[in-house]
Amino acid sequence: MPDITSLDNHTRDGESITNVYSSSFPESSLQDVSGPDAIPGHPLGVKPSGNALLAEENLRAAIGTFKSLPDELISMLLESLDGPSLLRIGQTCKAFYAFTRAEDLWKALFIGSPPTSFTWKGTWRSTYLNIPPSKAAILDCSSLYSDALHRPFYCAHISLDPYVKNIPARNQIARLSNLSPEEFQDKWSDKPFILTEPVKEWPVYRKWTIDSLLSQHAETVFRAEAVDWPFKTYVEYMKNNSDESPLYLFDRAFVPKMGLKVGQPDEEPEAAYWPPPCFGEDFFSVLGNERPDRQWVIIGPERSGSTFHKDPNATSAWNAVIRGSKYWIMFPSSSKLPPPPGVYVSDDQSEVTSPLSIAEWLLGFHAEARRTSGCIEGICGEGEILHVPSGWWHLVVNIEPAIAITQNFIPRTHLTAALDFLSNKADQISGFRKDVQNPYERFVSNMRETHPELLEQALAELRKKTEGKKRKWDEIVHGKTEQDGDGDASGAGGFSFGFGDDGSDVEVP
Numbered sequence: 001m002p003d004i005t006s007l008d009n010h011t012r013d014g015e016s017i018t019n020v021y022s023s024s025f026p027e028s029s030l031q032d033v034s035g036p037d038a039i040p041g042h043p044l045g046v047k048p049s050g051n052a053l054l055a056e057e058n059l060r061a062a063i064g065t066f067k068s069l070p071d072e073l074i075s076m077l078l079e080s081l082d083g084p085s086l087l088r089i090g091q092t093c094k095a096f097y098a099f100t101r102a103e104d105l106w107k108a109l110f111i112g113s114p115p116t117s118f119t120w121k122g123t124w125r126s127t128y129l130n131i132p133p134s135k136a137a138i139l140d141c142s143s144l145y146s147d148a149l150h151r152p153f154y155c156a157h158i159s160l161d162p163y164v165k166n167i168p169a170r171n172q173i174a175r176l177s178n179l180s181p182e183e184f185q186d187k188w189s190d191k192p193f194i195l196t197e198p199v200k201e202w203p204v205y206r207k208w209t210i211d212s213l214l215s216q217h218a219e220t221v222f223r224a225e226a227v228d229w230p231f232k233t234y235v236e237y238m239k240n241n242s243d244e245s246p247l248y249l250f251d252r253a254f255v256p257k258m259g260l261k262v263g264q265p266d267e268e269p270e271a272a273y274w275p276p277p278c279f280g281e282d283f284f285s286v287l288g289n290e291r292p293d294r295q296w297v298i299i300g301p302e303r304s305g306s307t308f309h310k311d312p313n314a315t316s317a318w319n320a321v322i323r324g325s326k327y328w329i330m331f332p333s334s335s336k337l338p339p340p341p342g343v344y345v346s347d348d349q350s351e352v353t354s355p356l357s358i359a360e361w362l363l364g365f366h367a368e369a370r371r372t373s374g375c376i377e378g379i380c381g382e383g384e385i386l387h388v389p390s391g392w393w394h395l396v397v398n399i400e401p402a403i404a405i406t407q408n409f410i411p412r413t414h415l416t417a418a419l420d421f422l423s424n425k426a427d428q429i430s431g432f433r434k435d436v437q438n439p440y441e442r443f444v445s446n447m448r449e450t451h452p453e454l455l456e457q458a459l460a461e462l463r464k465k466t467e468g469k470k471r472k473w474d475e476i477v478h479g480k481t482e483q484d485g486d487g488d489a490s491g492a493g494g495f496s497f498g499f500g501d502d503g504s505d506v507e508v509p
Contacts, residue, residue: 040157042153044098044101045141045142045143046144046150047142048146048147048151049071049145049150051145057143058144059098059141059144060095060144062095070148071099071146072148074148075099078102079108083109083128086106086109094140095144097139098146098149099149101125102152103123103242106129107243109128110128114227120233122240123136155360155363156243160303160327160362168370173328175194176194176196178276179193180277180278181277181278184278185412188387189316189412190413191389192376192386192388192394193386193387194378194380194384194386195276195278195384195385195387196383199385200383202272202273202322204272204322205273205322208323209323213231214231214235216258218232220258222297223252223253225247225248234249238299239301244357246304248300248306250297254296254297262274273405275407275409276318279318279407279409281409282409283411284313284443287446292313293408293431294409294431295407296406297404298404302398303358303397305396307358308354309352309393310333310393311390312431314391314410314414314417314420314422315414316388316389316409317406317408318386319396319405319406320385320386320406321380321381322382322405323382324401325381325399326386326402327379327396328377329366329369330377330394330395331374331394332393342368350425350427412454415455416465420462
Protein backbone atom coordinates (compact mmCIF):
# COMPACT_ATOMS: atom_id res chain seq x y z
CA MET A 1 0.00 0.00 0.00
CA PRO A 2 1.63 3.29 -1.02
CA ASP A 3 1.90 6.29 1.27
CA ILE A 4 -1.25 8.29 0.47
CA THR A 5 0.64 11.57 0.82
CA SER A 6 2.79 10.58 -2.15
CA LEU A 7 -0.21 10.48 -4.47
CA ASP A 8 -1.26 13.32 -6.71
CA ASN A 9 1.90 15.39 -6.29
CA HIS A 10 1.77 18.09 -8.91
CA THR A 11 3.42 21.22 -10.24
CA ARG A 12 1.93 23.92 -12.43
CA ASP A 13 3.69 24.56 -15.71
CA GLY A 14 1.84 27.38 -17.45
CA GLU A 15 -1.65 26.03 -18.08
CA SER A 16 -0.72 22.36 -17.57
CA ILE A 17 -0.46 20.21 -14.47
CA THR A 18 2.16 17.45 -14.34
CA ASN A 19 1.40 14.55 -12.02
CA VAL A 20 3.30 11.57 -10.73
CA TYR A 21 1.04 8.64 -9.87
CA SER A 22 1.49 5.19 -8.50
CA SER A 23 -1.23 2.56 -8.61
CA SER A 24 -1.84 0.06 -5.85
CA PHE A 25 -4.82 -1.66 -7.51
CA PRO A 26 -5.42 -2.46 -11.18
CA GLU A 27 -8.46 -0.64 -12.60
CA SER A 28 -10.51 -3.83 -12.85
CA SER A 29 -9.66 -5.39 -9.49
CA LEU A 30 -12.61 -3.85 -7.68
CA GLN A 31 -15.19 -4.58 -10.37
CA ASP A 32 -17.95 -7.04 -9.59
CA VAL A 33 -19.90 -7.95 -12.67
CA SER A 34 -22.16 -10.98 -12.44
CA GLY A 35 -24.25 -10.57 -15.59
CA PRO A 36 -24.59 -8.58 -18.78
CA ASP A 37 -26.80 -5.93 -17.14
CA ALA A 38 -25.19 -5.98 -13.70
CA ILE A 39 -23.86 -2.78 -12.17
CA PRO A 40 -20.07 -2.92 -11.84
CA GLY A 41 -18.47 -2.22 -8.50
CA HIS A 42 -17.41 1.36 -7.78
CA PRO A 43 -13.78 1.75 -8.98
CA LEU A 44 -12.70 2.77 -5.46
CA GLY A 45 -14.94 0.22 -3.78
CA VAL A 46 -17.31 2.82 -2.26
CA LYS A 47 -20.62 1.27 -1.17
CA PRO A 48 -24.13 2.66 -0.52
CA SER A 49 -24.56 4.17 2.94
CA GLY A 50 -26.92 1.42 4.13
CA ASN A 51 -24.01 -1.02 4.19
CA ALA A 52 -22.47 0.96 7.06
CA LEU A 53 -25.05 -0.44 9.47
CA LEU A 54 -23.25 -3.78 9.70
CA ALA A 55 -19.73 -2.57 8.92
CA GLU A 56 -16.88 -3.07 11.37
CA GLU A 57 -14.92 -0.17 9.91
CA ASN A 58 -15.95 3.12 8.29
CA LEU A 59 -13.34 5.31 6.65
CA ARG A 60 -15.51 8.32 7.34
CA ALA A 61 -14.27 8.30 10.93
CA ALA A 62 -10.90 9.59 9.70
CA ILE A 63 -12.20 12.95 8.46
CA GLY A 64 -12.36 14.45 11.94
CA THR A 65 -14.78 17.32 12.49
CA PHE A 66 -16.13 16.93 8.96
CA LYS A 67 -17.72 13.58 9.88
CA SER A 68 -20.60 15.49 11.52
CA LEU A 69 -21.53 16.98 8.14
CA PRO A 70 -23.80 15.23 5.63
CA ASP A 71 -21.98 13.88 2.58
CA GLU A 72 -23.90 16.25 0.32
CA LEU A 73 -22.64 19.25 2.30
CA ILE A 74 -19.05 18.01 2.16
CA SER A 75 -19.39 17.73 -1.61
CA MET A 76 -20.76 21.27 -1.80
CA LEU A 77 -17.82 22.61 0.25
CA LEU A 78 -15.36 20.87 -2.07
CA GLU A 79 -16.96 22.64 -5.04
CA SER A 80 -15.37 25.90 -3.84
CA LEU A 81 -11.80 24.53 -4.11
CA ASP A 82 -9.43 24.72 -7.06
CA GLY A 83 -7.53 21.76 -8.50
CA PRO A 84 -4.38 21.94 -6.32
CA SER A 85 -6.54 22.31 -3.19
CA LEU A 86 -8.60 19.27 -4.11
CA LEU A 87 -5.41 17.27 -4.59
CA ARG A 88 -4.02 18.37 -1.23
CA ILE A 89 -7.15 17.58 0.76
CA GLY A 90 -7.40 14.27 -1.10
CA GLN A 91 -3.97 13.35 0.27
CA THR A 92 -5.11 13.55 3.90
CA CYS A 93 -7.05 10.28 4.07
CA LYS A 94 -8.80 7.69 1.93
CA ALA A 95 -12.25 9.13 2.63
CA PHE A 96 -11.31 12.57 1.36
CA TYR A 97 -9.47 10.96 -1.53
CA ALA A 98 -12.76 9.34 -2.56
CA PHE A 99 -14.71 12.58 -2.11
CA THR A 100 -12.22 14.53 -4.22
CA ARG A 101 -12.41 11.94 -7.01
CA ALA A 102 -16.01 12.91 -7.76
CA GLU A 103 -16.16 13.63 -11.49
CA ASP A 104 -18.51 16.61 -11.19
CA LEU A 105 -15.83 18.53 -9.26
CA TRP A 106 -13.32 18.15 -12.08
CA LYS A 107 -15.88 18.73 -14.80
CA ALA A 108 -16.73 22.10 -13.23
CA LEU A 109 -13.04 23.01 -13.01
CA PHE A 110 -12.46 22.03 -16.62
CA ILE A 111 -15.42 24.03 -17.90
CA GLY A 112 -14.49 27.01 -15.73
CA SER A 113 -10.93 27.22 -17.07
CA PRO A 114 -10.53 24.89 -20.05
CA PRO A 115 -6.97 24.14 -21.17
CA THR A 116 -5.89 25.72 -24.45
CA SER A 117 -5.16 22.25 -25.77
CA PHE A 118 -5.85 18.82 -24.33
CA THR A 119 -6.53 15.20 -25.14
CA TRP A 120 -9.59 13.50 -23.67
CA LYS A 121 -8.37 10.79 -21.30
CA GLY A 122 -11.57 9.04 -20.28
CA THR A 123 -12.46 11.08 -17.18
CA TRP A 124 -12.73 14.78 -16.39
CA ARG A 125 -10.15 14.43 -13.61
CA SER A 126 -7.55 12.71 -15.74
CA THR A 127 -8.14 15.15 -18.58
CA TYR A 128 -7.88 18.23 -16.35
CA LEU A 129 -4.75 16.94 -14.63
CA ASN A 130 -3.30 15.49 -17.86
CA ILE A 131 -2.88 12.03 -16.36
CA PRO A 132 -2.50 9.02 -18.65
CA PRO A 133 -5.25 6.51 -17.80
CA SER A 134 -2.66 3.89 -16.88
CA LYS A 135 -1.26 6.23 -14.22
CA ALA A 136 -4.53 7.00 -12.42
CA ALA A 137 -4.24 5.77 -8.84
CA ILE A 138 -6.92 3.44 -7.47
CA LEU A 139 -7.10 3.23 -3.68
CA ASP A 140 -9.16 0.64 -1.84
CA CYS A 141 -11.97 2.66 -0.23
CA SER A 142 -14.26 -0.33 0.23
CA SER A 143 -14.89 0.64 3.86
CA LEU A 144 -16.43 3.96 2.84
CA TYR A 145 -20.23 4.11 2.69
CA SER A 146 -21.79 7.06 0.90
CA ASP A 147 -24.89 7.43 -1.27
CA ALA A 148 -23.59 10.81 -2.46
CA LEU A 149 -20.54 9.11 -3.98
CA HIS A 150 -22.03 5.77 -4.98
CA ARG A 151 -25.33 6.87 -6.51
CA PRO A 152 -23.87 8.91 -9.45
CA PHE A 153 -21.71 5.90 -10.37
CA TYR A 154 -24.69 3.58 -10.04
CA CYS A 155 -26.88 5.86 -12.19
CA ALA A 156 -24.18 5.99 -14.86
CA HIS A 157 -24.32 2.20 -15.26
CA ILE A 158 -27.99 1.22 -14.96
CA SER A 159 -29.46 -0.59 -17.94
CA LEU A 160 -32.01 1.41 -19.93
CA ASP A 161 -33.84 -1.73 -21.09
CA PRO A 162 -36.39 -1.96 -18.23
CA TYR A 163 -37.50 1.62 -18.91
CA VAL A 164 -37.64 1.73 -22.70
CA LYS A 165 -39.17 -1.70 -23.35
CA ASN A 166 -42.60 -3.21 -22.67
CA ILE A 167 -44.40 0.09 -23.23
CA PRO A 168 -48.11 -0.33 -22.37
CA ALA A 169 -50.33 -0.26 -25.44
CA ARG A 170 -52.32 2.68 -24.06
CA ASN A 171 -49.10 4.73 -23.84
CA GLN A 172 -47.75 4.08 -27.32
CA ILE A 173 -46.98 7.08 -29.52
CA ALA A 174 -48.91 6.79 -32.78
CA ARG A 175 -46.87 5.67 -35.79
CA LEU A 176 -47.75 6.77 -39.33
CA SER A 177 -45.98 6.42 -42.64
CA ASN A 178 -46.56 10.05 -43.67
CA LEU A 179 -49.02 12.93 -43.38
CA SER A 180 -50.25 15.64 -45.71
CA PRO A 181 -50.30 19.27 -44.50
CA GLU A 182 -54.11 19.13 -44.45
CA GLU A 183 -54.20 15.97 -42.33
CA PHE A 184 -51.69 17.47 -39.91
CA GLN A 185 -53.69 20.67 -39.51
CA ASP A 186 -57.05 18.92 -39.16
CA LYS A 187 -56.18 16.02 -36.84
CA TRP A 188 -52.57 15.85 -35.67
CA SER A 189 -51.15 19.27 -34.78
CA ASP A 190 -51.92 18.75 -31.06
CA LYS A 191 -50.73 15.12 -30.89
CA PRO A 192 -47.28 13.54 -30.77
CA PHE A 193 -46.66 11.01 -33.52
CA ILE A 194 -43.83 9.30 -35.41
CA LEU A 195 -43.52 9.33 -39.21
CA THR A 196 -41.58 6.39 -40.61
CA GLU A 197 -40.92 7.43 -44.23
CA PRO A 198 -39.98 11.10 -44.96
CA VAL A 199 -36.48 11.07 -43.43
CA LYS A 200 -35.43 8.15 -45.60
CA GLU A 201 -35.56 10.46 -48.61
CA TRP A 202 -32.92 12.81 -47.17
CA PRO A 203 -29.33 12.72 -48.50
CA VAL A 204 -28.01 13.02 -44.91
CA TYR A 205 -29.84 9.80 -44.02
CA ARG A 206 -27.87 7.96 -46.68
CA LYS A 207 -24.53 9.64 -45.95
CA TRP A 208 -24.20 10.56 -42.28
CA THR A 209 -22.46 8.31 -39.77
CA ILE A 210 -20.13 9.23 -36.95
CA ASP A 211 -17.19 8.07 -39.07
CA SER A 212 -18.28 9.97 -42.18
CA LEU A 213 -18.80 13.17 -40.17
CA LEU A 214 -15.44 12.65 -38.51
CA SER A 215 -13.70 12.34 -41.87
CA GLN A 216 -15.19 15.64 -43.08
CA HIS A 217 -15.52 17.71 -39.91
CA ALA A 218 -12.86 16.48 -37.49
CA GLU A 219 -11.67 20.04 -36.78
CA THR A 220 -15.08 21.71 -36.93
CA VAL A 221 -15.94 23.15 -33.52
CA PHE A 222 -19.40 22.28 -32.22
CA ARG A 223 -21.23 23.26 -29.06
CA ALA A 224 -21.76 20.44 -26.57
CA GLU A 225 -23.68 21.97 -23.67
CA ALA A 226 -21.08 24.11 -21.85
CA VAL A 227 -18.04 23.33 -24.04
CA ASP A 228 -16.99 24.10 -27.61
CA TRP A 229 -14.91 21.23 -28.93
CA PRO A 230 -13.59 20.06 -32.28
CA PHE A 231 -15.73 17.16 -33.44
CA LYS A 232 -12.83 14.72 -33.14
CA THR A 233 -12.49 15.59 -29.45
CA TYR A 234 -16.19 15.11 -28.85
CA VAL A 235 -16.09 11.71 -30.56
CA GLU A 236 -13.22 10.67 -28.26
CA TYR A 237 -15.36 11.73 -25.30
CA MET A 238 -18.44 10.07 -26.76
CA LYS A 239 -16.68 6.73 -27.07
CA ASN A 240 -14.94 6.79 -23.69
CA ASN A 241 -16.69 8.34 -20.72
CA SER A 242 -18.61 7.15 -17.67
CA ASP A 243 -20.57 10.33 -16.93
CA GLU A 244 -23.93 10.02 -15.24
CA SER A 245 -25.19 12.67 -17.71
CA PRO A 246 -22.98 12.53 -20.81
CA LEU A 247 -22.41 15.75 -22.70
CA TYR A 248 -24.91 16.26 -25.50
CA LEU A 249 -23.67 17.88 -28.71
CA PHE A 250 -26.43 20.38 -29.50
CA ASP A 251 -25.33 22.94 -32.08
CA ARG A 252 -27.62 25.62 -33.54
CA ALA A 253 -25.13 26.81 -36.18
CA PHE A 254 -24.41 23.45 -37.78
CA VAL A 255 -25.82 24.39 -41.19
CA PRO A 256 -23.24 27.10 -41.99
CA LYS A 257 -20.48 25.27 -40.09
CA MET A 258 -20.98 22.15 -42.22
CA GLY A 259 -21.72 24.02 -45.43
CA LEU A 260 -25.17 22.48 -45.78
CA LYS A 261 -28.02 23.58 -48.00
CA VAL A 262 -31.54 23.19 -46.62
CA GLY A 263 -34.82 23.45 -48.51
CA GLN A 264 -37.38 21.56 -50.50
CA PRO A 265 -35.65 19.58 -53.28
CA ASP A 266 -37.65 21.30 -56.02
CA GLU A 267 -36.34 24.66 -54.79
CA GLU A 268 -32.87 23.59 -53.59
CA PRO A 269 -31.59 20.64 -55.67
CA GLU A 270 -28.50 20.21 -53.47
CA ALA A 271 -30.44 20.22 -50.19
CA ALA A 272 -29.04 17.98 -47.45
CA TYR A 273 -32.47 17.67 -45.82
CA TRP A 274 -35.84 19.40 -45.72
CA PRO A 275 -38.84 19.49 -43.38
CA PRO A 276 -41.57 17.02 -44.32
CA PRO A 277 -44.46 18.87 -46.03
CA CYS A 278 -46.73 18.47 -42.99
CA PHE A 279 -44.23 20.54 -40.96
CA GLY A 280 -43.58 23.04 -43.74
CA GLU A 281 -45.74 25.86 -42.40
CA ASP A 282 -43.75 27.99 -39.94
CA PHE A 283 -44.96 31.49 -39.14
CA PHE A 284 -41.74 32.51 -37.41
CA SER A 285 -40.33 32.61 -40.93
CA VAL A 286 -41.96 36.04 -41.38
CA LEU A 287 -39.15 37.41 -39.18
CA GLY A 288 -36.48 36.38 -41.68
CA ASN A 289 -33.01 36.76 -40.19
CA GLU A 290 -34.52 38.12 -36.97
CA ARG A 291 -36.28 34.86 -36.13
CA PRO A 292 -35.13 32.94 -33.02
CA ASP A 293 -32.90 29.86 -33.16
CA ARG A 294 -34.78 27.06 -34.83
CA GLN A 295 -32.55 24.19 -36.03
CA TRP A 296 -29.97 22.03 -34.31
CA VAL A 297 -27.86 18.98 -34.96
CA ILE A 298 -27.89 16.62 -31.98
CA ILE A 299 -25.22 13.95 -31.42
CA GLY A 300 -24.63 11.93 -28.31
CA PRO A 301 -23.65 8.58 -26.83
CA GLU A 302 -25.98 6.10 -25.20
CA ARG A 303 -27.62 7.58 -22.06
CA SER A 304 -27.25 11.20 -23.23
CA GLY A 305 -30.39 13.24 -23.70
CA SER A 306 -32.61 15.98 -22.28
CA THR A 307 -34.51 16.00 -19.01
CA PHE A 308 -38.14 17.18 -18.94
CA HIS A 309 -38.79 20.50 -20.65
CA LYS A 310 -41.11 22.29 -23.06
CA ASP A 311 -39.86 23.72 -26.31
CA PRO A 312 -39.16 27.49 -26.32
CA ASN A 313 -41.52 30.30 -27.26
CA ALA A 314 -44.58 27.98 -27.42
CA THR A 315 -43.23 26.42 -30.62
CA SER A 316 -43.81 22.90 -31.87
CA ALA A 317 -40.89 20.79 -33.05
CA TRP A 318 -39.86 17.79 -35.09
CA ASN A 319 -36.91 15.56 -34.27
CA ALA A 320 -35.48 13.31 -36.99
CA VAL A 321 -33.16 10.41 -36.13
CA ILE A 322 -30.43 9.90 -38.73
CA ARG A 323 -28.53 7.20 -36.82
CA GLY A 324 -29.33 5.31 -33.64
CA SER A 325 -32.58 5.46 -31.68
CA LYS A 326 -34.20 7.57 -28.98
CA TYR A 327 -36.72 6.85 -26.24
CA TRP A 328 -39.33 9.55 -25.62
CA ILE A 329 -41.76 9.97 -22.74
CA MET A 330 -44.22 12.85 -23.00
CA PHE A 331 -47.08 14.57 -21.16
CA PRO A 332 -49.61 17.21 -22.26
CA SER A 333 -49.52 20.57 -20.53
CA SER A 334 -52.68 21.88 -18.93
CA SER A 335 -53.78 24.01 -15.99
CA LYS A 336 -55.89 21.01 -14.99
CA LEU A 337 -52.95 18.59 -14.93
CA PRO A 338 -49.81 18.60 -12.76
CA PRO A 339 -46.38 18.47 -14.39
CA PRO A 340 -44.80 15.04 -14.89
CA PRO A 341 -43.90 13.12 -11.72
CA GLY A 342 -40.65 14.38 -10.25
CA VAL A 343 -40.91 17.75 -12.03
CA TYR A 344 -41.67 20.89 -10.07
CA VAL A 345 -42.68 24.15 -11.72
CA SER A 346 -42.94 27.69 -10.36
CA ASP A 347 -46.28 29.49 -10.50
CA ASP A 348 -45.32 31.38 -13.68
CA GLN A 349 -43.72 28.23 -15.17
CA SER A 350 -40.42 30.07 -15.62
CA GLU A 351 -38.54 27.77 -13.24
CA VAL A 352 -38.47 23.99 -13.74
CA THR A 353 -36.81 21.73 -11.17
CA SER A 354 -36.26 18.01 -11.73
CA PRO A 355 -33.69 15.38 -10.71
CA LEU A 356 -30.17 16.06 -11.90
CA SER A 357 -29.95 13.21 -14.37
CA ILE A 358 -32.15 11.20 -16.68
CA ALA A 359 -31.06 7.99 -14.97
CA GLU A 360 -32.07 9.28 -11.54
CA TRP A 361 -35.51 10.23 -12.87
CA LEU A 362 -35.92 6.80 -14.44
CA LEU A 363 -34.99 5.12 -11.16
CA GLY A 364 -37.27 7.24 -9.01
CA PHE A 365 -40.24 8.28 -11.11
CA HIS A 366 -40.57 6.25 -14.31
CA ALA A 367 -42.94 3.63 -12.90
CA GLU A 368 -45.26 6.31 -11.52
CA ALA A 369 -45.05 8.31 -14.76
CA ARG A 370 -46.02 5.29 -16.85
CA ARG A 371 -49.23 4.98 -14.79
CA THR A 372 -50.03 8.71 -14.96
CA SER A 373 -52.92 9.93 -17.10
CA GLY A 374 -51.77 11.48 -20.37
CA CYS A 375 -48.40 9.69 -20.46
CA ILE A 376 -47.27 8.55 -23.88
CA GLU A 377 -44.02 6.83 -24.81
CA GLY A 378 -42.23 5.56 -27.85
CA ILE A 379 -38.96 4.79 -29.57
CA CYS A 380 -38.05 6.87 -32.59
CA GLY A 381 -35.72 4.72 -34.64
CA GLU A 382 -33.23 5.32 -37.40
CA GLY A 383 -34.85 7.11 -40.34
CA GLU A 384 -37.93 8.19 -38.35
CA ILE A 385 -39.16 11.61 -37.24
CA LEU A 386 -41.16 12.54 -34.15
CA HIS A 387 -43.57 15.47 -33.70
CA VAL A 388 -43.57 17.41 -30.40
CA PRO A 389 -46.68 19.62 -30.15
CA SER A 390 -46.44 23.05 -28.59
CA GLY A 391 -46.57 22.96 -24.79
CA TRP A 392 -45.92 19.23 -24.32
CA TRP A 393 -43.49 18.10 -21.63
CA HIS A 394 -40.92 15.64 -22.94
CA LEU A 395 -37.85 13.72 -21.82
CA VAL A 396 -35.64 12.02 -24.40
CA VAL A 397 -32.68 9.67 -24.01
CA ASN A 398 -30.43 8.00 -26.56
CA ILE A 399 -30.76 4.23 -26.37
CA GLU A 400 -27.58 3.95 -28.45
CA PRO A 401 -25.17 6.46 -29.99
CA ALA A 402 -27.31 8.71 -32.16
CA ILE A 403 -27.29 11.54 -34.69
CA ALA A 404 -30.42 13.66 -35.10
CA ILE A 405 -31.67 16.93 -36.54
CA THR A 406 -34.40 18.94 -34.87
CA GLN A 407 -36.28 22.08 -35.81
CA ASN A 408 -38.85 24.29 -34.08
CA PHE A 409 -41.78 25.86 -35.90
CA ILE A 410 -45.12 27.61 -35.44
CA PRO A 411 -47.97 25.91 -37.31
CA ARG A 412 -51.29 27.61 -38.01
CA THR A 413 -53.08 25.86 -35.15
CA HIS A 414 -50.60 27.15 -32.55
CA LEU A 415 -50.26 30.74 -33.77
CA THR A 416 -52.44 31.98 -30.90
CA ALA A 417 -50.30 30.14 -28.35
CA ALA A 418 -47.15 31.75 -29.76
CA LEU A 419 -48.71 35.22 -29.66
CA ASP A 420 -49.85 34.61 -26.09
CA PHE A 421 -46.35 33.51 -25.05
CA LEU A 422 -44.55 36.40 -26.75
CA SER A 423 -47.03 38.91 -25.33
CA ASN A 424 -47.44 37.67 -21.76
CA LYS A 425 -44.19 35.84 -20.98
CA ALA A 426 -41.61 38.26 -22.30
CA ASP A 427 -39.17 37.30 -19.54
CA GLN A 428 -39.18 33.68 -20.80
CA ILE A 429 -38.59 34.41 -24.50
CA SER A 430 -35.37 32.83 -25.77
CA GLY A 431 -33.31 32.36 -28.91
CA PHE A 432 -33.55 35.89 -30.33
CA ARG A 433 -30.46 37.94 -31.05
CA LYS A 434 -29.78 40.65 -28.49
CA ASP A 435 -30.44 43.40 -31.03
CA VAL A 436 -34.01 42.20 -31.62
CA GLN A 437 -36.06 44.45 -29.38
CA ASN A 438 -39.64 43.53 -28.44
CA PRO A 439 -40.06 40.28 -30.41
CA TYR A 440 -43.83 40.35 -29.95
CA GLU A 441 -44.23 43.69 -31.75
CA ARG A 442 -41.81 42.61 -34.50
CA PHE A 443 -43.72 39.38 -35.02
CA VAL A 444 -47.15 41.05 -35.08
CA SER A 445 -45.95 43.76 -37.46
CA ASN A 446 -44.50 41.25 -39.93
CA MET A 447 -47.54 38.97 -39.68
CA ARG A 448 -49.80 41.95 -40.41
CA GLU A 449 -47.91 42.55 -43.63
CA THR A 450 -47.81 38.93 -44.81
CA HIS A 451 -50.80 37.14 -43.21
CA PRO A 452 -53.23 39.85 -42.00
CA GLU A 453 -56.35 37.65 -41.88
CA LEU A 454 -54.67 34.85 -39.95
CA LEU A 455 -53.20 37.38 -37.54
CA GLU A 456 -56.60 38.95 -36.83
CA GLN A 457 -58.15 35.55 -36.24
CA ALA A 458 -55.36 34.61 -33.82
CA LEU A 459 -55.54 37.95 -32.00
CA ALA A 460 -59.30 37.56 -31.66
CA GLU A 461 -58.78 34.13 -30.11
CA LEU A 462 -56.19 35.61 -27.78
CA ARG A 463 -58.56 38.37 -26.68
CA LYS A 464 -61.27 35.79 -26.06
CA LYS A 465 -58.85 33.75 -23.98
CA THR A 466 -57.81 36.81 -21.97
CA GLU A 467 -61.43 37.73 -21.33
CA GLY A 468 -62.06 34.14 -20.27
CA LYS A 469 -59.30 34.38 -17.71
CA LYS A 470 -60.76 37.59 -16.30
CA ARG A 471 -64.27 36.11 -16.19
CA LYS A 472 -63.04 33.01 -14.36
CA TRP A 473 -61.12 35.18 -11.93
CA ASP A 474 -64.25 37.21 -11.24
CA GLU A 475 -66.15 33.97 -10.62
CA ILE A 476 -63.52 32.85 -8.13
CA VAL A 477 -63.47 36.12 -6.22
CA HIS A 478 -67.08 37.26 -6.50
CA GLY A 479 -69.04 34.14 -7.31
CA LYS A 480 -71.68 34.16 -10.09
CA THR A 481 -71.53 37.27 -12.29
CA GLU A 482 -74.60 39.37 -13.15
CA GLN A 483 -74.54 38.15 -16.73
CA ASP A 484 -74.74 34.54 -15.54
CA GLY A 485 -77.48 35.06 -12.97
CA ASP A 486 -80.52 37.23 -12.24
CA GLY A 487 -78.52 40.34 -11.44
CA ASP A 488 -78.57 39.74 -7.69
CA ALA A 489 -74.94 39.45 -6.70
CA SER A 490 -75.82 39.28 -3.00
CA GLY A 491 -76.68 35.62 -3.30
CA ALA A 492 -73.46 34.68 -5.10
CA GLY A 493 -71.82 31.47 -4.11
CA GLY A 494 -68.60 33.04 -2.78
CA PHE A 495 -65.17 31.46 -3.34
CA SER A 496 -65.37 28.62 -5.85
CA PHE A 497 -63.07 26.63 -8.14
CA GLY A 498 -65.99 25.39 -10.27
CA PHE A 499 -64.63 26.21 -13.72
CA GLY A 500 -67.06 23.95 -15.55
CA ASP A 501 -65.96 21.79 -18.44
CA ASP A 502 -65.56 24.13 -21.40
CA GLY A 503 -62.46 22.37 -22.71
CA SER A 504 -60.34 25.51 -22.32
CA ASP A 505 -56.80 25.42 -21.00
CA VAL A 506 -56.29 28.80 -19.37
CA GLU A 507 -54.22 29.72 -16.37
CA VAL A 508 -55.85 31.61 -13.51
CA PRO A 509 -53.82 34.82 -13.12
